Amino acid sequence: MLDTKVKELINTQINQEFYSAYLYLDFSNYYHDQGLDGFAHWYEIQAQEERDHAMLMRTYLINNGESVTFEAVAKPDKTYQSLKDPLVYGLEHEQYVTSLINTIYKAASDVNDYRTMQCFDWFVKEQGEEEKNADDLIKKYNLFGTDPKGLYALNQELLARVYTAPSLVL
Secondary structure: OOOHHHHHHHHHHHHHHHHHHHHHHHHHHHHHHOOOHHHHHHHHHHHHHHHHHHHHHHHHHHHOOOOOOOOOOOOOOOOOOOOOHHHHHHHHHHHHHHHHHHHHHHHHHHOOOHHHHHHHHHHHHHHHHHHHHHHHHHHHHHHHOOOHHHHHHHHHHHHOOOOOOOOOOO
16 A cells, blocks of 8 residues: 555645646647648657556556546646747746656655556656657747748658557556
8 A cells, every 4th residue: 555645635636637638738739720740649659658657657557456536627828829838838838847856756765665656757758758858848949930931841850750559557
């Protein structure tokens, strides 16, 4: 059995990961409406990753004899004034998720829960990658996104992204 606080934080994070998937699907919808299928595709893959993160955490709780409680997933509340807005919101959201993962890790550390810490080592590393990817996308947009040919090339690059399932063993 896990420490009550650790279990509750992980359960809350499961629901947060599903919200993240909704948010990224909302970004994808926006880009589809703008005719940028590559940007839309990139965020569809992001959404799949977030759903997978939720499922990994769910499996972790179940494997540790804990029940999982799903909450209602909030509707994304972002509005977009420019093509760059979802990119900026994406980085801000990943930074927020990193803070949540760090809170889980600290709670596990506080009660010497080495198993949870070992599991969440993967999520800490993953969040570093997520923040870098989001930041890199903003940088590329800043360099190329205001030029129609550059935007087209960036859109094509994002369209080529291939989904890779996480390889975390629980």
